[in-house]
Amino acid sequence: MAIAAFALSVLAVFVMPAALAGVVCGHLARHQIRRRGERGDSWALAALIIGYLLIGLTAAGFVLFGGFVATFFGIMAGAG
Template sequence: MSQPSYTEHERHGAAAPQVAGTNVMAILSLVFAFVFSPAGIVLGHIAKKQIRRTGEQGDGLATAGLVLSYIFTILGLIGFALILVAAMSTGTSSA
């Protein structure tokens, strides 16, 4: 006996399984981790919430985006603080 075609499945009411795609916010979180890390943090948290609600894929991408965004934000703040301290220490002296 041959297998039923797609149209036979459709007539009998069998639905094709829906495959959940990757969450767009998760992808953007990873991209923005390298471009503008504070935005990557926000997008990563939004993605995690959407993934929990919808069951989409991309939880690993959102996690990676969050981790990298936090690391780059912290490194950026440390770098800014070092530049600020260096600029203040090279100020003119009245000696």
């Protein structure tokens, strides 16, 4: 499950909803690894880091885009 979480998080560079799936799978994988004493915690941790980073960058992009749009329409409304 840890490798699947990592793959989903990396796929999120191209398909954003995959980041959410990567984060969820990463948390599930870390829980499973701790409970069963399995290996792969580093893969799950990498998936969580990448997933959360991409989610944060996407949120920041939406905020910046919204600010640009609001500024643009504010300038256009004042020009007319």
